[in-house]
Amino acid sequence: MMAVLRVFLFSLFAIFIGLLFMGIGRKVIARIQLRYGPPFYQAFLDVGKLFSRKSITHNFVMDLGMVMSLGGLLATMLFVPIAGHVAIKTSTNLIVIMYLMAIGYLGMAMAVAASGNPNATIGVSRALTMMLGYEVPFFTVMLGLIIVNGTSSLELISQSQAGSILNWNMIRFPLSFIAAEIALQAMMGEKPFDAMIAPAEIASGPMVELSGKYLGLAFLTHAVSIFVETAIIVNLFMGGASNIFTFVLKQFEIYLITVFIEAVFPRFRIEQAVKFLWTVPMGIAVLQLILILLK
Amino acid sequence: MQELKVEKKRSCIDNVIDFFRQRSIWMLHYCTGCGAVELPPSMTSRWDMERFGIGPMATPRQADVLLVTGYVSLKTLKRIIRTYEQMPEPKWVLAFGSCTVNGGIYWDSYNTITNLAEYIPVDITVSGCMPRPEAVMDALQTLMKMIQSGEAGAYKKYKENYEYYKANQDRVLKKTVPILGQTPKNDLEGKNEDAKE
Numbered sequence: 001m002m003a004v005l006r007v008f009l010f011s012l013f014a015i016f017i018g019l020l021f022m023g024i025g026r027k028v029i030a031r032i033q034l035r036y037g038p039p040f041y042q043a044f045l046d047v048g049k050l051f052s053r054k055s056i057t058h059n060f061v062m063d064l065g066m067v068m069s070l071g072g073l074l075a076t077m078l079f080v081p082i083a084g085h086v087a088i089k090t091s092t093n094l095i096v097i098m099y100l101m102a103i104g105y106l107g108m109a110m111a112v113a114a115s116g117n118p119n120a121t122i123g124v125s126r127a128l129t130m131m132l133g134y135e136v137p138f139f140t141v142m143l144g145l146i147i148v149n150g151t152s153s154l155e156l157i158s159q160s161q162a163g164s165i166l167n168w169n170m171i172r173f174p175l176s177f178i179a180a181e182i183a184l185q186a187m188m189g190e191k192p193f194d195a196m197i198a199p200a201e202i203a204s205g206p207m208v209e210l211s212g213k214y215l216g217l218a219f220l221t222h223a224v225s226i227f228v229e230t231a232i233i234v235n236l237f238m239g240g241a242s243n244i245f246t247f248v249l250k251q252f253e254i255y256l257i258t259v260f261i262e263a264v265f266p267r268f269r270i271e272q273a274v275k276f277l278w279t280v281p282m283g284i285a286v287l288q289l290i291l292i293l294l295k
Numbered sequence: 296m297q298e299l300k301v302e303k304k305r306s307c308i309d310n311v312i313d314f315f316r317q318r319s320i321w322m323l324h325y326c327t328g329c330g331a332v333e334l335p336p337s338m339t340s341r342w343d344m345e346r347f348g349i350g351p352m353a354t355p356r357q358a359d360v361l362l363v364t365g366y367v368s369l370k371t372l373k374r375i376i377r378t379y380e381q382m383p384e385p386k387w388v389l390a391f392g393s394c395t396v397n398g399g400i401y402w403d404s405y406n407t408i409t410n411l412a413e414y415i416p417v418d419i420t421v422s423g424c425m426p427r428p429e430a431v432m433d434a435l436q437t438l439m440k441m442i443q444s445g446e447a448g449a450y451k452k453y454k455e456n457y458e459y460y461k462a463n464q465d466r467v468l469k470k471t472v473p474i475l476g477q478t479p480k481n482d483l484e485g486k487n488e489d490a491k492e
Contacts, residue, residue, distance in 0.1 A: 026345075035343040042348055048315035049359075054383045056356065199324070203353040211356040211383045 007078060010087045011224075014077045017248060018223025019043040021230075024252075025259040032263040047219050055212025058115045065111025066210075066217045072103030073224040080231045081155045083240060083247035094142060094152040097232065104221060105131055108206055115209035123205020126270045127189075127196035133277035134186035134193075140285040141180045144292045145169060145236055154232070158240030170237040175288035177237050179281040184258060186277060187229050191262035193277075195270040230254045305445055316359070316385065317442040320435065323358035324351040325378060328365020330392045330425050337428035349435055355381040360438070363417075365425075366394035366401050367408050369471045376464060379415050386450050387442070389434060390420040399424055413463045416449035 023043040030037025039045075057063055078087040079096050090096060109128060112120040146152050149160055161167045170177045186193035196205045210218055230251040234240065238254075241247035268276065326334070338344050338351065352358045355378045363375060379388070390411045393399035398409035411417055418441065421434040441447035453460060 030343070030345060034340045036346045037343070038345050038348055042319070045315055045319045045348055049319040052312045052315060053359075053385065056383055199351075199353040204357070207357065208354050209356055215357055 006087050010078060010082075010085075011074050013082075014074070014224050014227040015220055017251070018225075018227040019047065019219075021226050021252065021255050022219075022223060025255065025262075028256065028259050029263045032260070043219070043223070047216050050216035050219065051213055053212035055214055056209075057214070058209065061114035062111045062214070065107045065109075065114060066214050068107030069104045069111065070107075070217055070221045070224065072100060072105075072107050073221055073228060076100040076104065077224055077228050077231075079154075080228055081158065081235060081240065082231060083242065083244045084155075085244075086155065090153075092152045093154050094146065094157070097154070097228075098139065098142070101228070102131070104225065108218070108221065111214075112206040112209065117209045119202045119208045120206055122202050123196050123198075123208070126202075127206060129270055129274060130186055130189075130193060130196060133274035134183040134281075137179050137277060137281040137285045138183040138187070140282065140289060141176045141183070142236070144173065144176055144285070144289045147289075148173075148292055154235045155240075158235040161239035168237060168239045173237075173288055173292070175284045175291075179285040179288070180233060180237065181257065182281040183277065184229055184233060184254070185261055186273065188226060188258055190258050191265045192268050193273050194267055195273055198267065226255060227251070309445065310443075313443050313445065317439040319348040319359075320387075320439065320442075321350055321352040321357060321359050323355055323361050323378065323382070324353055325355075325361075326364055327367060327371050327375060328363070328392065328394065330364030333425050333428055333431060334362070334364065337431050342428045342432055344432065344435065347435065347439065355379075356383065358382055359385070360387045360389055362389050362391055363395055363411055364391045366392075366399060367411060368406050369408065369467055372408055372414060372464075373468060373471060376415060384450055385448075387418045387438060387447055388415055388449065389438065390417045391431070391434075392426060393422050393424045396420050396422055408467060414460060414467075416452045416460070418447050418449045 020040070020043070023038070023040045026042060027037040027040050076097055079090065079093040079100065080086070081093075086093070105127060109124045112124050145157060149157050151157065157169075161169055165171065185191075189197060197207070198205060202208070207215060207218055231247075233254050234247060234250045238250050241250055336342060344350070355361075359382075361375070361379055361382065367375065379386070388411075390396065394401055394407070395411040395417070398404070398407065401407045402409060408414065412420075419434055419438050421430050423430055426434075438447060
């Protein structure tokens with residue numbers, strides 16, 4: 001009973017923080033473009049409206065896929081330590097996270113492929129291609145940190161950076177951090193790497209057939225993915241945190257960097273994006289890996 | 296044609312749902328006429344619609360409000376009706392410019408319609424040629440007030456009086472059938488016509 005309650009509370013917390021970040025991100029982008037911008041709670045209003053609308057489903061697979069994508073990301077979230085708290089304790093959670101994170105995107109792919117819209121299919125094929133692009137450098141970065149710490153437990157990796165700011169992996173392995181930041185940008189689907197959404201080109205890609213509650217679920221999925229991905233970076237490079245407020249603040253700093261990049265950059269084509277991800281961040285990550293191995 | 300009955304008694308839940316709906320209006324990013332040129336300044340930093348939660352969306356499935364910006368030719372009307380019927384409820388229509396009210400400068404054209412409200416239910420109209428961005432913002436804010444008070448329910452009118460609208464649509468869309476070629480066929484949903492386009 002307690003475990004169920006715990007999982008439920010963790011999920012609510014992740015969704016709340018993710019939606020708050022999305023709203024603040026829109027406000028920040030608006031300020032950069034010299035606009036006043038929507039209120040910071042706009043994402044909550046959007047989701048509230050979407051769940052109150054009529055929605056159109058195409059078949060059972062679409063329903064299942066949408067729930068699977070949210071469920072997959074929430075399952076990932078349960079393994080990520082948040083300021084010392086973790087819903088499900090394991091000793092090798094980094095590997096579990098790496099596996100579970102793909103499930104969310106595969107669920108989304110299933111749902112939108114079932115809708116039968118060609119724009120959605122193009123969008124999802126681009127999203128999966130992009131996944132191929134960012135996972136290789138990101139896993140190389142993770143591999144380096146696993147070798148250094150001799151463990152794949154995210155808690156132990158974040159505890160090993162305790163003490164001063166100089167112990168943070170961000171300072172000790174700056175090249176890894178840069179590579180992970182670029183991969184994170186692609187992971188969140190933000191501006192230079194948003195070829196899968198591309199509203200002017202393929203009419204918002206995977207979301208093209210989603211109406212009402214389905215789009216609401218997609219919003220919640222995006223919110224949880226923001227939470228999970230920033231939490232992983234904070235644990236890997238910024239030493240976690242002792243209390244929940246510091247943790248969320250560090251997550252927000254990471255999110256703010258992606259929002260700044262999002263606000264000023266145009267869009268890569270999909271093959272340019274994959275080429276870039278496989279050369280620049282991959283090269284940086286491999287360089288750091290070699291430095292770690294030589295040490 | 297029946298007039299729409301506005302329900303006097305509204306429950307608390309209705310008010311809450313309508314609050315969410317009026318604070319997050321997504322427009323369809325489908326520009327039908329020359330009035331669309333007024334939308335970029337009202338969306339970008341000069342007038343900034345996004346501060347009311349109004350933003351452009353790419354497909355009819357995601358959109359709440361359909362902007363018909365300017366004159367409507369017969370072929371455009373066909374697409375507008377198809378788009379309107381694809382939008383999930385609740386949905387609203389904002390007719391934009393004099394052309395959608397009485398034909399504007401195209402009042403005697405052989406190829407445009409004069410009053411959009413005969414073909415799809417229109418919630419709110421902005422007259423002017425072109426209406427300035429201030430007028431657009433004013434119209435959208437009026438729409439927000441109408442949603443909150445429950446007056447903006449033209450999509451219910453469409454369901455109740457479908458025969459009236461369908462008859463009007465059929466009357467003008469007959470003219471869009473090509474004269475040369477096949478026998479005149481008059482179906483809006485016609486899949487064959489789609490394939491050819």
